[in-house]
Amino acid sequence: xxxxxxxxxxxxxxxxxxxxxxxxxxxxxxxxxxxxxxxxxxxxxxxxxxxxxxxxxxxxxxxxxxxxxxxxxxxxxxxxxxxxxxxxxxxxxxxxxxxxxxxxxxxxxxxxxxxxxxxxxxxxxxxxxxxxxxxxxxxxxxxxxxxxxxxxxxxxxxxxxxxxxx
Amino acid sequence: xxxxxxxxxxxxxxxxxxxxxxxxxxxxxxxxxxxxxxxxxxxxxxxxxxxxxxxxxxxxxxxxxxxxxxxxxxxxxxxxxxxxxxxxxxxxxxxxxxxxxxxxxxxxxxxxxxxxxxxxxxxxxxxxxxxxxxxxxxxxxxxxxxxxxxxxxxxxxxxxxxxxxxxxxxxxxxxxxxxxxxxxxxxxxxxxxxxxxxxxx
Numbered sequence: 001x002x003x004x005x006x007x008x009x010x011x012x013x014x015x016x017x018x019x020x021x022x023x024x025x026x027x028x029x030x031x032x033x034x035x036x037x038x039x040x041x042x043x044x045x046x047x048x049x050x051x052x053x054x055x056x057x058x059x060x061x062x063x064x065x066x067x068x069x070x071x072x073x074x075x076x077x078x079x080x081x082x083x084x085x086x087x088x089x090x091x092x093x094x095x096x097x098x099x100x101x102x103x104x105x106x107x108x109x110x111x112x113x114x115x116x117x118x119x120x121x122x123x124x125x126x127x128x129x130x131x132x133x134x135x136x137x138x139x140x141x142x143x144x145x146x147x148x149x150x151x152x153x154x155x156x157x158x159x160x161x162x163x164x165x166x
Numbered sequence: 167x168x169x170x171x172x173x174x175x176x177x178x179x180x181x182x183x184x185x186x187x188x189x190x191x192x193x194x195x196x197x198x199x200x201x202x203x204x205x206x207x208x209x210x211x212x213x214x215x216x217x218x219x220x221x222x223x224x225x226x227x228x229x230x231x232x233x234x235x236x237x238x239x240x241x242x243x244x245x246x247x248x249x250x251x252x253x254x255x256x257x258x259x260x261x262x263x264x265x266x267x268x269x270x271x272x273x274x275x276x277x278x279x280x281x282x283x284x285x286x287x288x289x290x291x292x293x294x295x296x297x298x299x300x301x302x303x304x305x306x307x308x309x310x311x312x313x314x315x316x317x318x319x320x321x322x323x324x325x326x327x328x329x330x331x332x333x334x335x336x337x338x339x340x341x342x343x344x345x346x347x348x349x350x351x352x353x354x355x356x357x358x359x360x361x362x363x364x365x366x367x
Contacts, residue, residue, distance in 0.1 A: 018330050018341070026348050028341040032334055041348055052359070054288060054352045071226060076285045086219070088226045095227045135229055164353045165289030166360075 006065040010035040013117050025121045027059070036061045038070075040121055044160060045129040049153035053160030057089070057124075059117065069094050069111035072120065077159045079152070081131040081142035090137035093123045213237045217244050225251050235260030288349045297350060 014028050014035075024043030029035050038059040044050030055078055061070040072094060074087040082090050092109040136142030144152040172180075213234045221233045221244060233247065236257045240246045250257065289295055329344065331337045 015330060018337075021329070021344075026341070026344050032338065039345075041345055043348070043352065052352060052356050054349050056288065056291075076288075084222060084226065084230075086223060088223065090226055137226075137230070139230060161356065163285075163287055164349070164356055165287040165295075166353065166356060 003063040006061065006063060007035045009066055010038075010061060010117075017118055022118060022122060024125065025118070027117060027121060030058075036063070036065075038117070040072075040117075042121060042125055042128075045125055048129045049156035050128045050160060053156075053163055055128075055163070057087075059120075066113040066115075068096055069115070070117075070120070072124065076163050079138070079141050079144075079155050079159055080128065081133060081136045081138055081145050082127055083141075084137045088137070089124060089127075090135065091123055091127050091132070093120055213242060217242060220244065221247055221251075224248065228257065231260050231264070232257040235264050238264075289353070292346060292349065294346055294350060297346065298353065299350075 010029070017025070017027055024045070025040065027038055027040035030037050030039050038061070040057050040059060042055045042057065044053035044055065055074055056076050057072055057074045059070045059072050062068045072089040074083055074089065076087075078087065084090065092106075093111055093115060095110045097110055097112050098107065131142070131145055133142060133146060141152070144155070214237075217237060218230060218233050221237075222228055222230055228251065236247045236250065237244070247257070285291075289298065329340055331340060
């Protein structure tokens with residue numbers, strides 16, 4: 001029962017995202033037989049080293065969505081302080097509801113059923129533009145971003161080009 | 167003369183290096199590699215990076231450093247750390263002085279991280295090589311000619327009604343087309359920018 005509710009909600013979000021897609025985002029279920037696995041493409045935001053890039057990611061939704069947030073994992077090489085080397089994205093909107101035991105994040109920034117896939121994807125886009133240095137997921141990338149910005153940007157640009165097969 | 171200036175750590179280092187050299191020279195059978203690998207992670211001394219990966223995959227919200235700190239303190243007990251997180255107690259923030267031991271591979275090459283591309287590029291992945299348009303001839307103006315057909319499809323996909331279909335298979339095809347078009351458009355744009363840059367340089 002709960003999972004059919006989740007499917008319904010996901011289907012509805014799919015429809016909204018398709019009819020009125022935000023700029024630079026394409027997302028939908030990999031296969032409609034399973035509404036709980038989505039694939040998304042995110043465009044790198046302009047004015048950043050990620051500009052011009054297309055970043056594919058996989059979203060996996062729990063059966064009790066939207067009570068609990070999905071997980072999001074980039075399926076490409078992406079060098080970013082808030083993305084684990086295995087591609088898992090670490091941002092507050094993907095964290096379960098409630099207060100952060102470490103008090104880094106406001107409860108309002110975290111996941112709640114009023115959020116949506118679209119909001120997640122837009123948050124991830126702005127994360128690409130503005131890494132959060134406070135809780136790095138990729139310590140090496142974070143250090144490079146902080147201390148050797150030109151090298152960081154060069155590396156990101158290389159990944160962007162390689163991703164497009166250039 | 168030289169022996170007098172050798173202190174004990176140096177002597178030990180020489181012995182260890184000598185031992186390894188001899189061992190490598192005489193016993194470089196395939197079985198030795200496994201043992202050498204095991205020596206990188208003696209139990210209890212340092213945190214096994216595989217365990218850290220495992221935990222951070224399970225709980226993406228956790229900070230890698232806190233996981234290492236917790237594992238370090240409980241002697242590398244993954245189950246204990248898992249239980250702690252599941253119980254909602256959270257992990258203690260490691261003290262600023264805690265320097266997580268980095269895996270040996272990273273130490274060996276600090277500047278050039280092992281950046282071997284593990285993912286295929288998008289063109290290969292979605293099988294788009296056939297759809298890549300030949301580069302626009304330099305004589306023509308960049309904007310219109312070759313892109314008319316694709317521009318038409320993309321504007322069609324952008325149109326609010328055309329993108330959604332009541333038919334499930336059609337929907338799937340539309341989504342795929344939007345996805346392909348997004349990738350190809352990004353590639354075209356990048357190539358165009360390359361050409362611009364080429365002209366300037």
